Amino acid sequence: MIKIQDLEFEAFIDREAINDRIGEIGYELTKKYKDENPIFLGMLSGAFVFMADIIRAFDGDCEVTFVKYYSYDGVKSTGKLNEVIGVDDSIRGRTVILIEDIVDTGNTLHEFLPKVFAKEPKTVEVVSLLVKPSALQHDITVHQTGFEIEDVFVVGYGLDYNGLGRNLQAIYRKRD
Ligand SMILES: O=P(O)(O)OC[C@H]1O[C@H](OP(=O)(O)OP(=O)(O)O)[C@H](O)[C@@H]1O
Numbered sequence: 772m773i774k775i776q777d778l779e780f781e782a783f784i785d786r787e788a789i790n791d792r793i794g795e796i797g798y799e800l801t802k803k804y805k806d807e808n809p810i811f812l813g814m815l816s817g818a819f820v821f822m823a824d825i826i827r828a829f830d831g832d833c834e835v836t837f838v839k840y841y842s843y844d845g846v847k848s849t850g851k852l853n854e855v856i857g858v859d860d861s862i863r864g865r866t867v868i869l870i871e872d873i874v875d876t877g878n879t880l881h882e883f884l885p886k887v888f889a890k891e892p893k894t895v896e897v898v899s900l901l902v903k904p905s906a907l908q909h910d911i912t913v914h915q916t917g918f919e920i921e922d923v924f925v926v927g928y929g930l931d932y933n934g935l936g937r938n939l940q941a942i943y944r945k946r947d
Pocket residue numbers: 814815816817818840841842843848871872873874875876877878879880931
């Protein structure tokens with residue numbers, strides 16, 4: 772059990788399980804896109820840890836770029852997506868592998884994906900380490916999912932609670 776500010780969290784997905792799943796997803800992405808020099812598009816801040824591991828599980832030429840959007844305050848979505856760094860022109864005509872740490876309500880991708888398609892990439896593959904199917908409020912296609920989880924707030928491995936917990940090695944779930 773760990774405590775971050777006022778909340779308690781318990782162990783949920785350990786580092787070995789995360790590593791194994793990243794190996795599998797990396798293998799799938801390599802099979803599909805090895806010869807395409809894809810551009811990995813990471814969603815800051817949460818996805819930076821997953822991004823660092825997934826690109827090293829990809830066996831081929833690739834490039835990297837980032838955007839930064841946020842909408843959460845504490846454990847809740849504000850419903851308003853704030854843009855800090857938007858998508859640049861580097862993805863035009865390219866095979867894009869969009870890397871998310873989590874798809875929860877789906878609001879972030881629902882608002883962000885049209886901005887990606889507006890840049891006219893060749894193709895977009897959405898990869899998320901975590902997906903909460905029961906929390907989804909939009910029809911979002913996630914092509915590669917690390918783990919489907921129930922609707923519980925999680926931290927660690929890039930994911931934060933009020934900015935804290937991103938440096939935890941594993942993923943923890945909030946205790947009731
Ligand atoms: O599907 P949704 O309900 O939109 O939630 C998913 C988004 O929430 C988190 O971002 P957050 O707003 O917490 O910003 P952060 O990545 O900087 O922590 C996460 O990184 C996703 O981008």
